[in-house]
Structure formats: C-alpha cells, structure tokens
Amino acid sequence: xRAFLLILFFSWLFGLFFPWWSALIPCILLGxxxxxxxxxxxxxxFAGVGFAWLIQALYIHIASDGILTxxxxxxxxxxxxxxxxxxxxxxGALIGGFSTLTGYYFRKAFID
Numbered sequence: 012x013r014a015f016l017l018i019l020f021f022s023w024l025f026g027l028f029f030p031w032w033s034a035l036i037p038c039i040l041l042g043x044x045x046x047x048x049x050x051x052x053x054x055x056x057f058a059g060v061g062f063a064w065l066i067q068a069l070y071i072h073i074a075s076d077g078i079l080t081x082x083x084x085x086x087x088x089x090x091x092x093x094x095x096x097x098x099x100x101x102x103g104a105l106i107g108g109f110s111t112l113t114g115y116y117f118r119k120a121f122i123d
Contacts, residue, residue: 014045014111018059022107026067034060034103035110042114043122052115053108060107065100072096 021037038056046052072080072092080092089095 014041014051014055015059017041017045018056018107018111019063022060023063023067026063032106034063034107038107038110039114039117042111043118044114046111046115049112049115052111056111057104057108059111061100061104063107064103065096068096068099 018038018041021041022034025033025036038060042052042056046055068080077092080095084090084092084095087095089098
C-alpha cells in the first residue's frame, strides 16, 4: 500500500513538470527499493501510475468541459471521450506496471 501511494504521488507530481516518461523514474526506483515480489511490483506500478493518469485525464476533461477529449475522440474515431480516458488509464497503467517490475528485477539481478 505504501508503494502504491508513493508511486501514485510521485508519478502525478513528475507528470506535472516533466515529459510523460518521467513516471518511469519513481516506478523503477520504488520497485527496486520497496517491493519484495514481482506480483506486488507490477500491481503497485499498474495501479499507481494508472490512477495518476486517470485523475489527470479526468481533471483535464472537466476543466475543458469535455471539449478537448471530445475532439480527440473524433480525431481518433473512438466514438466517446470515455474511451479516450480509458485508453489513457490503460497506457499509463501498463507503463507503470512494467517499469516497476523492471526496477524489481534490476535489484534482483544486480543487488541481491
């Protein structure tokens, strides 16, 4: 739970100031430092970054009255802004899960 909250906070914070891939940095570091098995590593990163990106996508959707997400949905022929927000969650969650798993395996291979 601690790893999930730290990943959620730091990936959200880094996402405000740095490019999208900056969410990998806290995931890799916390995966190597805190997590003790690969299942927990993947789930913590998956949920942490996924929810951070979901919160940010929902904030942007609400702040722009849905205009931005509606236009992106039209551009990508997705049909609905909810699909775009769901895809955003899924991409962020997979990035977070695999990068946290990478941090865990890095520690396992080189430190342990």
